[in-house]
Amino acid sequence: MIRDQETMNVLLDNVARFVRERLVPNEERVAETDEIPADIVDDMKALGLFGLTIPEQYGGLDLTMEEEVLVMFELGKTSPAFRSIIGTTVGIGSQGIVIDGTDEQKAKWLPKLASGATIASFALTEPESGSDAASLKTRAVRDGDHYVVNGTKRFITNAPQAGIFTLMARTNPDEPRASGISAFIVEADTPGISFGKRDRKMGQKGAHTCDVIFENCRVPAHNVIGGKEGVGFKTAMKVLDKGRIHIAAICVGVAQRVLDDALRYAMERKQFGQPIAEFQLIQAMLADSQTELYAARCMVLDAARKRDAGENVSTEASCAKLFASEMCGRVADRAVQIHGGAGYMADYGVERFYRDVRLFRIYEGTSQIQQIVIARNMMRAAAR
Ligand code: COS
Numbered sequence: 348m349i350r351d352q353e354t355m356n357v358l359l360d361n362v363a364r365f366v367r368e369r370l371v372p373n374e375e376r377v378a379e380t381d382e383i384p385a386d387i388v389d390d391m392k393a394l395g396l397f398g399l400t401i402p403e404q405y406g407g408l409d410l411t412m413e414e415e416v417l418v419m420f421e422l423g424k425t426s427p428a429f430r431s432i433i434g435t436t437v438g439i440g441s442q443g444i445v446i447d448g449t450d451e452q453k454a455k456w457l458p459k460l461a462s463g464a465t466i467a468s469f470a471l472t473e474p475e476s477g478s479d480a481a482s483l484k485t486r487a488v489r490d491g492d493h494y495v496v497n498g499t500k501r502f503i504t505n506a507p508q509a510g511i512f513t514l515m516a517r518t519n520p521d522e523p524r525a526s527g528i529s530a531f532i533v534e535a536d537t538p539g540i541s542f543g544k545r546d547r548k549m550g551q552k553g554a555h556t557c558d559v560i561f562e563n564c565r566v567p568a569h570n571v572i573g574g575k576e577g578v579g580f581k582t583a584m585k586v587l588d589k590g591r592i593h594i595a596a597i598c599v600g601v602a603q604r605v606l607d608d609a610l611r612y613a614m615e616r617k618q619f620g621q622p623i624a625e626f627q628l629i630q631a632m633l634a635d636s637q638t639e640l641y642a643a644r645c646m647v648l649d650a651a652r653k654r655d656a657g658e659n660v661s662t663e664a665s666c667a668k669l670f671a672s673e674m675c676g677r678v679a680d681r682a683v684q685i686h687g688g689a690g691y692m693a694d695y696g697v698e699r700f701y702r703d704v705r706l707f708r709i710y711e712g713t714s715q716i717q718q719i720v721i722a723r724n725m726m727r728a729a730a731r
Pocket of ligand 1: 469471472477478479480580585588661712713720
C-alpha cells in the first residue's frame with residue numbers, strides 16, 4: 348500500500364540521489380577500509396533512513412511494507428554494507444518491539460531507533476543453534492525483578508555498533524523447543540556483556556558481525572518484549588517474516604545494479620569487431636537476468652501488498668526471499684561472466700558484488716529453510 352504517491356516519489360528520488368551521489372562513489376573506500384565513514388552514517392540519519400519503519404508517533408516514517416520495499420529497491424543499488432548499517436534497526440532489531448512491544452517499551456526505545464541515535468541488533472543465532480533456532484541454549488533465569496542471562500550469540504550483525512539487542516533466550520528449561528523462549532530488550536552496555544573479535548567475512552566489507560557473550564548479565568524483567576514469557580520465538584518468526592521480504596527487496600535492488608553494470612559493459616566492450624552485447628549468447632544472459640529480476644520484483648511487491656492487507660505472508664515471504672536471493676546470485680554470476688577476465692579483477696567492482704550477494708542465500712534463513720517453511724505451510728493448508 349502506498350499512502351501518498353507524491354510523498355513517496357520525493358522519498359524515492361532522495362534515496363536514489365543519495366545512492367548515486369554519496370554511496371556509489373564510496374563503495375571502494377568502504378571495501379578497502381571495512382568501515383562506513385561516520386559522515387555517511389550521519390547523512391543516513393539526516394535522511395531518516397534509520398527510522399523508515401518506526402511508527403510516526405515515535406519519530407519514524409512508518410513506511411508500509413510496499414513503501415519499504417520500494418525504498419530497498421533503490422538502496423539495493425549499491426554495496427549491501429550500506430544497507431546493513433541501517434538494516435537491523437529498520438528490520439530485525441526493532442520490529443520485535445514494534446510488533447509485540449508494550450507501549451512503555453515502544454515509548455522508551457523507538458524514538459532513539461528512529462533517529463539513529465541507537466542501533467538495534469537481533470540476537471538469535473548461537474554457536475550450536477543456527478537454522479534450528481528453537482534449540483537455542485542461552486538461558487535467562489528469573490531473579491527478583493531481573494533475569495540473569497548466560498550464553499553466546501554468534502554472527503550478530505551490527506553487534507559492535509549496537510545500543511540495544513533484541514535477544515532470544517530460554518526462560519523455561521523444561522521446554523526445550525520454541526515455547527521455552529522469551530524475547531528481551533537488552534542494552535549493549537549492561538554489565539556482563541562482552542563482544543568477540545569482528546568476524547572476517549567473504550564479502551560485505553563495512554558490515555560487521557561478531558559474537559555477543561552474556562555472563563551473568565542482569566536484564567530488568569520489564570524488558571521482556573510484550574511483558575510475556577514463552578512467546579519470544581513467535582516474535583522472532585514474525586520479525587523474520589517481515590525481514591525476509593525486506594532482504595528479497597534488497598536482492599532485487601542489487602541485481603538491478605549488477606545487471607545495469609553488465610549491460611553497460613556489454614555495450615561498450617568490443618570483440619570480433621562489435622560490442623559483445625550484439626552477440627546472442629551475451630543477450631541470452633542479459634535477457635534471462637532481466638526476466639528473473641522482473642519475476643522477483645513482482646513477487647516482492649505482491650508479498651509486501653499482502654502483508655499490508657493484513658494477510659499471513661509466511662509462505663510469500665519465504666518464496667520471495669528464496670527466489671530473489673537465488674536470482675541475485677545467478678545475476679551476479681552472469682555479470683562476472685559478461686565482464687570476462689575483467690569480471691575477476693577487483694578494479695571493476697563486479698567481483699565484489701559477486702562475493703557480497705552470496706550472503707543473501709544464507710542469512711535471515713537459508714534457501715533450504717525457506718523451502719522447509721514453504722512446503723510445511725503447503726501441507727498445513729492442504730490438511731485443513
Ligand atoms: N509467525 C508466527 N508464529 C510462527 C511462525 C510465524 N511465521 N512460524 C512459526 N511460528 C510458531 C508456530 O506456530 C509454533 O507455535 P505453536 O507451537 O503455538 O503452534 C512455534 O512458532 C514453533 O514453530 P515450529 O514448530 O514451526 O518451529 P520449528 O522449530 O519446527 O522451526 C523454522 C521453524 C525452521 C522455520 C525456524 O527455526 C527458522 O526460521 N529457522 C531459521 C532461523 C533463521 O532464519 N535464522 C537467521 C537468523 S537471523 S540473520
